[in-house]
Amino acid sequence: MTALTQHTDNQDNSPGSRTTWRQTFGKDFTASLVVFLVALPLCVGVAVASGVPAELGIVTGIVGGIVVGLLPGSTMQVSGPAAGLTVLVADTVAKHGIAELGVIVLGAGLLQILLGVLRCGTWFRAISPAVVQGMLAGIGLVLIVGQLYPLMGGTQPSGTWAKLVGLPELTVRALTTPAGLTALGVGVLTIIVTVLWQRTPPRLSVLPGVLVGVVVATAVSVIAGFDLHRIEVGSLHDELRLPDLSLLNAGVLGAAVVFALVSSAESLFSATAVDRMHSGPRTRYNTELIAQGAGNTFCGLLGALPMTAVIVRSAANVQAGAQTKASRVLHGVWLLLFVVLLPGVLGLIPSAVLAALLVHSGWKLLGLKGVAGMLRTDRAEGAILVLTAGLIVATDLLTGTVAGLLAAVIKTAWDVSHLSVTVTPRGDDDEVVVLRGNATFLRLPRLLAVLEGLPLTKHVRLDLTGLRHLDQACQQAIDNWASRHREAGLDVDVIHAP
Secondary structure (H helix, E strand, O other), X not given: OHHHHOOOOOOOOOHHHHHHHHHHHHHHXXXXXXXXXXXXXXXHHHHHHOOOOHHHHHXXXXXXXXXXXXXXXOOOOOEEOOHHHHHHHHHHHHHHOHHHHHHHHHHHHHHHHHHHHOOOHHHHHHOOHHHHHHHHHHHHXXXXXXXXXXXXXXXXXXXXXXXXXXXXXXXXXXXXXXXXXXXXXXXXXXXXXXXXXXXOOHHHHOOOHHHHHHHHHHHHHHHHOOOOOEOOOOOHHHHOOOOOHHHOOHHHHHHHHHHHHHHHHHHHHHHHHHHOOOOOOOOOHHHHHHHHHHHHHHXXXXXXXXXXXXXXXXXXXXXXXXXXXXXXXXXXXXXXXXXXXXXXXHOOOEHHHHHHHHHHHHHHHHOHHHHHHHHHHOHHHHHHHHHHHHHHHHOOHHHHHHHHHHHHHHHHHHHHOOEEEEEEXXXXXXXXXXXXXXXXXXXXXXXXXXXXOOOOOOEEEEEEEEEEEEOHHHHHHHHHHHHHHHHOOOOEEEEOOO
């Protein structure tokens, strides 16, 4: 306990601070148990969905709790394996193999630390909301499509397109075979209990719905004697491996960069959301990025899954009344004790139950209400969202996200460079040209077309008072045009903003 007191926020050795720690520890202890109960099935489910042993997901949860929990950056945010990285990890393991996963995660962690030291953390807040929402929706779609197979007792094919094509056959088999009906029934029961438990009275809802759903569905499957595929849990020692740096190549380095950027973005987006849930110390983004990098570095050295800050566990931490970092550190301790002392309990959980949890998580990532709202309020932003999500489903996470970012930059450049040019004749010899908006090089062809189209037989009054911005390229073009007009012996009045 002494070690924990040295790392809590605003902690010192004065008697007053020790009294504060004693007052908050009871709430932190209770919150840590709640977060542990939420984290345990999710750590296992994310690992299984990623195509790696379940133990590696728990190792990442332990590191996220103890290592990241002790580091400065955020107070209430909880880190561990995330559903949002499931698709990325599964694709990476399929391409590079599990042996190279540790090298990739290690590289991603070191890159995150470098980004934090260079103070790049706050830049992740500048990403377009349409791209972020599109990325989450795309990940949610891929996650749902993939997890429908174990949910219905089927074998998941490789490739998103193959999964989509196989859904009709999977559905028929699930509804017409005893094995399919059993797996689907247990999975649906998990989702129903998880969702309905959130509507129970406050005294009962202290227990997380995720845990209750898993326990109820698992208990039903065991008592009824259902013949279902269940989680296989071995020894932590057998699965942990040091990274083999001889496996470094261009593909591994590229994957490490993708892991670093995606996990950093997800962690810092989560930090923004979690900060809105409590009135305690705000997240220091660059410091939090270093903490996340340290956690991923440890995970890479152990050959475990990558980590991010996760909104579900973080929200559970806040709602359970956590006061300091002690709650998230203790949740990591409980994970460690559980996997060491009671690993056989995890072997009772059917794969369909964990698949159901991930389908539920994917549905929340999809966020149809937010997608519909964006499509109604801003069609251009909605188009970027759909483009990002669609390309993630059709290709991969990196391609879809980069394409979405490029589209957002192009849209911003278009909006920023909007220029209105109005030409109004005044009598036979005068023209009034009014410019409004932003005169940038992107609008230079249109501006020149209007100015050069004016006859060299009229006096021109060029009104620039409505411009919010006039860049060097447009300024030079206006000066050159005015000079030519004056050389022809005509008057040109250029009116600038005061």
